[in-house]
Amino acid sequence: MTISLPPSLLATLPGHYYTDPTVFALEQERIFESMWFAVARSSDIGTPGKFETVDVGRESVVLVRGRDNQLRAFLNVCRHRGAKLCLDSAGEVKRALQCPYHAWTYGLDGKLVAAPNLTKMPDIDRTEWGLVPVHLREWLGYAWVCLADLPPSFEDTVQGAVANRLGEVSMIDHWEVDELSVGHRIVYDVRANWKLVIENFMECYHCATIHPELTEVLPEFADGYAAQYYVGHGAAFGEDVQGFTVDGSEGLDRIGGVGEDQDRRYYAITVNPQVFVNLVPDHVIFHRMYPVSADRTTVVCDWLYTKEVVASGKDVTHSVELFHRVNVQDFEACERCQPSMSSRAYAKGGVLVPSEHHIAAFHEWLTDRLAT
Ligand code: FES
Ligand code: FE
Secondary structure, eight states, X not given: OOOOOOSOTTBOOXXXXXXXXXXXXXXXXXXXXXXXXXEEEGGGGOSTTEEXXXXXXXXXXXXXXXXXXXXXXXXSBOTTTOOBSOOSSEEEOSSEEEOTTTOOEEETTSOEEEOTTGGGOTTOOTTTTSOOEXXXXXXXXXXXXXXXXXXXXXXXXXXXXXXXXXXXGGXXXXXXXXXXXXXXXXXXXXXXXXXXXXXXXXXXXXXHHHOHHHHHHSGGGGGTOOGGGSTTOOEEOOTTOOSSSTTSOOOOOOOTTOOGGGTTEEEEEEETTTEEEEEETTEEEEEEEEEEETTEEEEEEEEEEOHHHHHHTOOOHHHHHHHHHHHHHHHHHHHHHGGGGGSXXXXXXXXXXXXXXXXXXXXXXXXXXXXX
8 A cells, every 4th residue: 555655744644644544554564563562571471481472563472481491482373273372461381381272282482292182193393383483682671572584683773772862872771771670560541543652752842731740850841852852861850859759859769870970860762663761860661552553552651660679668659650640641642632633634734843853753764664
């Protein structure tokens, strides 16, 4: 199919990009099933036999930790007659994954290890008929999968996005994100297209209007220029603010590797197509988006703290509450826009003001991917 490109980079995408199931199907094929996609916190699948299932584009993927402690990803499809292998979103098995249909059984390394009456079918190759593997990388304590036969470079596309924002990819190492623990997690069901969520995250033109708590903590956000607008820029905390909390009250101890330069600052990173990382001195807020349909997106938000903070049971509610409010305010705004995407008033889209111009680069990236 051909897709009409937006008339100008300073215009937004036309409304049908946010509503049309054929656009969404193309995005599933050329974006979600072709790029690196963050699917799980590795520590949630921390011991042999633990598994999680997740939808990536039109496919279901199962992530399972093997007896060798290795995390692996497979298409969640039985090779016999195609039944969905694992039906639960998470669970634990002893030694193998067994299909609920005719009981073909797969080792945690994906090999076919048993099938009823298989002795009567001596020719079957147990490796050939094992689960179909999916490319997997672990970074920042998350498992990222890619369904493409030949994945794009993880270094260029995922780590490159972080480098583009922070100036150098190694700067994120200061937060030791893979070592942090999940102190809190909220799953949001957002009735809006995934691109509205990204576009909203990329700009701060709305901050003064809808984020009263955030602009108290980060006064420069009231001017409408998001931290993401400048390479390497961290938005400074207000003078009277003690921590990145809902009321500006004191936060927790700085994460070990975070230096003076990054103290009392907030950094935001977008990794296309579905990850946002927010860095503050004492915690990290990590968003993963799961586009469900043209008008629905699941967002999983993790608040990550040092192991010591989580183990000690210290009160983190003041920091959780700040970004939870930001999330709710943002997602309500996205949900307010979604129904209007099919209005005649938005058939040709809207317009980007100067502080939103970097969203044009996202639109260019998207239309390029859909055109290939
Ligand atoms: Fe899985 Fe038959 S479909 S064992
Ligand atoms: Fe916002």
